[in-house]
Amino acid sequence: MLPMAPLLVLAAMAAFAGEIPSGRIVEEVPCAAEPSQTYALYVPSYYTPERSWPAILAFDPGARGRIPVERYQAAAEKFGYIVAGSRNSRNGAWAVSLAAARAMAADISTRYRIDTGRLYTAGMSGGARVAMGVALGSGRIAGVVASSAGYPDAKARKTVPFAVFGTAGNEDFNYQEMRRLDRELTSPHRLAVFAGGHMWLSSELALEAVEWMELQAMKSGLKPRDQAQIDAMFAQRTAAAAAQEPGPDSWQALKALVADFDGLKDISAPAARAAELGRSKPVRDALKKDREEEDREQREIDEILSGESQLSSPEQRPAALARLRERWARLSRMAQGEADSVDRRMARRVLRGLSMGVADRTPDPEYRRITEAFRPPGSVAR
Numbered sequence: 001m002l003p004m005a006p007l008l009v010l011a012a013m014a015a016f017a018g019e020i021p022s023g024r025i026v027e028e029v030p031c032a033a034e035p036s037q038t039y040a041l042y043v044p045s046y047y048t049p050e051r052s053w054p055a056i057l058a059f060d061p062g063a064r065g066r067i068p069v070e071r072y073q074a075a076a077e078k079f080g081y082i083v084a085g086s087r088n089s090r091n092g093a094w095a096v097s098l099a100a101a102r103a104m105a106a107d108i109s110t111r112y113r114i115d116t117g118r119l120y121t122a123g124m125s126g127g128a129r130v131a132m133g134v135a136l137g138s139g140r141i142a143g144v145v146a147s148s149a150g151y152p153d154a155k156a157r158k159t160v161p162f163a164v165f166g167t168a169g170n171e172d173f174n175y176q177e178m179r180r181l182d183r184e185l186t187s188p189h190r191l192a193v194f195a196g197g198h199m200w201l202s203s204e205l206a207l208e209a210v211e212w213m214e215l216q217a218m219k220s221g222l223k224p225r226d227q228a229q230i231d232a233m234f235a236q237r238t239a240a241a242a243a244q245e246p247g248p249d250s251w252q253a254l255k256a257l258v259a260d261f262d263g264l265k266d267i268s269a270p271a272a273r274a275a276e277l278g279r280s281k282p283v284r285d286a287l288k289k290d291r292e293e294e295d296r297e298q299r300e301i302d303e304i305l306s307g308e309s310q311l312s313s314p315e316q317r318p319a320a321l322a323r324l325r326e327r328w329a330r331l332s333r334m335a336q337g338e339a340d341s342v343d344r345r346m347a348r349r350v351l352r353g354l355s356m357g358v359a360d361r362t363p364d365p366e367y368r369r370i371t372e373a374f375r376p377p378g379s380v381a382r
Helices: 004-017 066-079 094-111 126-138 175-184 203-220 227-243 248-261 268-279 281-309 317-335 342-355 365-374
Strands: 026-030 038-042 053-059 082-086 114-124 141-147 163-169 189-194
Touching: 038 066, 038 094, 053 066, 053 094, 053 126, 066 082, 066 114, 066 203, 082 094, 094 114, 094 126, 114 126, 114 203, 126 141, 141 203, 163 175, 163 203, 175 189, 175 281, 189 203, 203 227, 203 248, 227 248, 248 268, 248 281, 268 281, 281 317, 281 342, 317 342, 317 365, 342 365
Parallel strands: 053 082, 053 114, 114 141, 141 163, 163 189
Antiparallel strands: 026 038, 038 082
16 A cells, blocks of 8 residues: 555646646647647546656657647557647757757656656657757757757767667658767667658657657666567568568667567568678678768768858859859659659758758858759758
8 A cells, every 4th residue: 555645746736737637739738837838738537646657758850749740649549648748849949949948847746656766758850859859968859850850969879878769751851960969879779761851750650759769768677568568560671671672671670679679579680681682782882882872962061151151252153153053953863753763862952951051051142042942842051
């Protein structure tokens, strides 16, 4: 039997939480201690204060707190997570986002019984950098789901003290950044790439991300092992890997399977298959081609930035402007190709990335007109 004091605390939490309906998204919840700080919220329909619950603190680059809550709603209901999306954190001053994160975390901890060992952060673009920054700075975050961006600085890391599930569209201008993060990180992590641009992950991918965090929690001891759940996840992942044609995608799937289930299942068979595929010429050739394409993309970016740096020189400006116009036009033609291709995806990533921050890089009005004429739809010039 629980002693009286904890029972009183649970009763107070239940009364406080009872003011907010569960099982549906609440658009705006003001923090009790700081009413100017608000967040969107989803609490599973079966919430009870008699046990502790994992929670996801989510950050959108434009303070649209409802969007991440919508994306994570199905996962939260299935796996039993509370999800809060800040309506204050946005791209801009770092202090604003940190204040929003602190206020939101404190408020849900007051209203609900939160498992403090299983706090997660999630974000998209600048919001992903906030999610990562909070995790790096607090030492209290179990995992981060980072969509379309990684660290809040340019520092590469081999390990971090939390699990990382990254997502990126194959036309996302931060795609290569997420590929590098995946390649360099050796602590538990996974990268999911989808067809699309710079955006929040889908609800389906959010389910995959949260399920993966459940697996990591069981591996690390943050959650008791559920062998039936582990067996089901292993069977599903094994079947998915086996259904792929032998090649780089199946090799990546098998490598991820081995890393995720090491210590939980017998992974000798998929490990042997992954090693065999990794030695094959098609996989080695594909990996070499990927690195060559990454280098080519970076050269495109570097050459345009180099041309921009010459616009302030009266002697260099005419020739630089002509070269820049030709490059933007060529990339625009590639980006408008009818069929999906490596070139089309690369061109869209480069144009969308370089369309960001043009005004900060150069005040040249003629060059600004060139970038406006050739930037892809959906890009934001600022």
